Amino acid sequence: MIDLRDDWNDQLERRRVFAASLVPYTLIVDAWAQWAPPSDPPAWDGPVCEERWRRGVPLLGEAAIEIDRVDVEDVLAVAMEAVTAVRPDEAPGMRRLADEWDEGRLDPRAFLPSRGAIGEEAARRLGIRAAVIAFLAYGGLRPALAWALSGARALATDGVWALGVCPFCGAPPGFGDIVEDGRLQLGCHLCAGTWIFSRVRCPLCGADGPRDLARLEPGGADEAYFISACTRCKGYVKQIDRRQRWNARSTVVEDWGSPHLDLAARKAGYWRPIPTLLDLATPRSSL
Numbered sequence: 593m594i595d596l597r598d599d600w601n602d603q604l605e606r607r608r609v610f611a612a613s614l615v616p617y618t619l620i621v622d623a624w625a626q627w628a629p630p631s632d633p634p635a636w637d638g639p640v641c642e643e644r645w646r647r648g649v650p651l652l653g654e655a656a657i658e659i660d661r662v663d664v665e666d667v668l669a670v671a672m673e674a675v676t677a678v679r680p681d682e683a684p685g686m687r688r689l690a691d692e693w694d695e696g697r698l699d700p701r702a703f704l705p706s707r708g709a710i711g712e713e714a715a716r717r718l719g720i721r722a723a724v725i726a727f728l729a730y731g732g733l734r735p736a737l738a739w740a741l742s743g744a745r746a747l748a749t750d751g752v753w754a755l756g757v758c759p760f761c762g763a764p765p766g767f768g769d770i771v772e773d774g775r776l777q778l779g780c781h782l783c784a785g786t787w788i789f790s791r792v793r794c795p796l797c798g799a800d801g802p803r804d805l806a807r808l809e810p811g812g813a814d815e816a817y818f819i820s821a822c823t824r825c826k827g828y829v830k831q832i833d834r835r836q837r838w839n840a841r842s843t844v845v846e847d848w849g850s851p852h853l854d855l856a857a858r859k860a861g862y863w864r865p866i867p868t869l870l871d872l873a874t875p876r877s878s879l
């Protein structure tokens with residue numbers, strides 16, 4: 593259902609210099625591509641969704657999620673392997689997770705976003721770092737969440753949602769695209785949802801003063817890529833101006849394929865809300 597293998601191979605080709613650090617993602621891309629939906633996706637009711645959005649509540653904030661454990665465990669296991677591949681120290685935590693899961697004491701809901709955090713319940717119960725759980729949440733759940741929410745995508749009409757978190761699952765943005773008409777479309781790594789957001793406001797803290805957002809540009813061959821960073825909360829989201837780079841690939845792939853931008857943002861003192869393997873391999877605290 594989400595087959596990003598072509599996009600990913602293109603990225604590996606273009607970003608050969610990072611090949612060694614990108615390899616662990618390949619297994620996740622393959623696992624996503626092989627995921628098979630268990631049935632037709634659930635239907636979402638237009639007026640119910642719209643009413644929730646008008647109150648500023650993401651759909652999963654108030655809906656029981658219809659995802660079975662067996663539908664996520666294979667992909668989750670692959671995401672767990674990617675974590676231990678880049679950070680062997682996490683192996684004991686991954687074993688605790690596997691034990692809890694096998695005993696039936698943990699289910700996909702424990703990894704979902706809540707206000708201000710992703711997978712808070714899993715992180716607390718397992719004693720695993722929040723960044724690791726957030727990575728597992730999208731690495732492991734993305735195909736199932738994308739499927740579960742696919743019936744709601746067309747219901748999100750322009751202007752119904754103005755917040756910085758995903759209107760579908762409630763996660764903070766993973767990446768941003770400046771689309772053809774010059775607007776900013778944020779992308780969610782957890783559920784593959786997208787939404788239009790103000791270009792002059794920070795999606796992470798809401799700051800919208802004239803000097804609150806800074807734009808860091810790598811230049812060179814990456815001239816359409818930039819980092820939109822907030823001088824107030826110090827958070828950042830990477831973005832691509834698709835008007836300059838029309839052949840850019842899907843957002844999660846572009847995100848994983850540009851670790852040099854994350855290093856630049858980090859060096860400048862910024863953090864990102866959705867971790868990549870780089871954040872797990874070298875946590876900020878260890879720098």
Ligand SMILES: [Zn+2]
Binds near residue numbers: 780
């Ligand atoms: Zn989402």
Ligand SMILES: [Zn+2]
Binds near residue numbers: 794796797798824
């Ligand atoms: Zn901010």
